[in-house]
Amino acid sequence: MTTKYASKTQVQQWIQQCQCNRDEHAQTELVLNYKHLIYSITNKYANNYTHQEDLFQVGVIGLLKAIQRFDISIQQSFEAFAIPTILGEIKRYIRDTTWDVHVPRRVKELGPRIKRVVNELTTELQRSPTIPEIAARVDFSVEEVLETMEMMTSYNTLSLDVPMEAEHEEKERTFLDMIGDVDQRFEQVEQLMAVKSCIHVLDERERDVIEFTFLLNMTQIEIGAQLGISQMHVSRIKRTAIDKLKTAVFA
Numbered sequence: 190m191t192t193k194y195a196s197k198t199q200v201q202q203w204i205q206q207c208q209c210n211r212d213e214h215a216q217t218e219l220v221l222n223y224k225h226l227i228y229s230i231t232n233k234y235a236n237n238y239t240h241q242e243d244l245f246q247v248g249v250i251g252l253l254k255a256i257q258r259f260d261i262s263i264q265q266s267f268e269a270f271a272i273p274t275i276l277g278e279i280k281r282y283i284r285d286t287t288w289d290v291h292v293p294r295r296v297k298e299l300g301p302r303i304k305r306v307v308n309e310l311t312t313e314l315q316r317s318p319t320i321p322e323i324a325a326r327v328d329f330s331v332e333e334v335l336e337t338m339e340m341m342t343s344y345n346t347l348s349l350d351v352p353m354e355a356e357h358e359e360k361e362r363t364f365l366d367m368i369g370d371v372d373q374r375f376e377q378v379e380q381l382m383a384v385k386s387c388i389h390v391l392d393e394r395e396r397d398v399i400e401f402t403f404l405l406n407m408t409q410i411e412i413g414a415q416l417g418i419s420q421m422h423v424s425r426i427k428r429t430a431i432d433k434l435k436t437a438v439f440a
Contacts (some may be wrong), residue, residue, distance in 0.1 A: 193398050195222050200267055216253070226268065230275055244279055249276030276349055299337045303325050387437035395430035398423060 192202075195218075206212035227248035228340050231241055255271035281388045306326045310318035318326075324334045388396060397416060401407040407415070416423070 194226075197266075201261050204256055204259055204267065205261060208259075208261075216256070219256060220252060223268075223271070225415045226272070226337065227252060227275060228423055230272070231279060239283040243284070247279050251275035254278065277317075289318045299327065299333070301338055303334060303337060340348070390433050390437045391430050395426055399430050399434075402427060 200219070202221065203212075203215040203222075206215035206219055207219070227245055231244040232249055255267075255274040258274070259267055259270055300358045303323060306323055306420075307318060310322055310326060314322075320331050320334055324331045329332065329337075348362075391399065394416065398412060401412045401415065402409075409420045409427075413420045413423045418426075
């Protein structure tokens with residue numbers, strides 16, 4: 190079924206209304222008029238990108254940019270002007286959003302060039318090209334090509350649940366088994382936060398003794414010397430302070 194678009198005169202009239210008066214009705218009519226065109230462009234990327242509706246919205250943004258930039262005084266087809274703008278917007282969106290790990294923009298731009306050049310050189314040379322040959326063709330340094338090729342592996346990441354390649358008896362081990370573990374300090378942090386919320390029940394000297402004991406790991410002798418009191422006095426203050434905190438925490 191052939192899609193019927195509005196006449197060139199009607200399209201130019203809508204564009205003029207958008208550019209001069211920011212006419213939302215005219216803008217909506219243009220989007221509806223070129224909806225099938227946008228979908229025909231996004232369909233080319235549908236197999237490689239699951240969120241086609243997102244791509245359509247990006248295509249609409251490209252269309253709106255084309256509307257604002259189009260020069261009606263030039264005798265040119267608006268469709269011919271809009272398609273590169275829509276396509277560029279979609280490609281830029283895919284480039285910026287489909288990497289699992291953030292990498293510099295130049296890597297995203299150079300990566301596809303390197304991939305294309307590798308295919309070209311492989312065909313020309315009938316062998317895998319060397320890094321210097323690739324670097325010479327893309328006009329970048331060997332170091333930049335190596336860095337880009339390394340970062341291109343960040344396009345997709347593996348789940349931590351994926352089984353590791355290992356000996357037969359260890360095939361069920363995953364990456365998470367190697368790096369994941371329960372941090373026992375989480376419970377200590379929770380306890381510390383509970384104590385901190387009740388520290389106001391202590392007087393100044395009791396707070397000093399608790400801080401010196403549990404945060405600075407000072408001995409009772411060192412605390413006594415710091416506060417100018419005996420070791421036995423420090424012990425009594427500590428017991429009193431701990432009892433107060435227990436009562437406050439579990440009240």
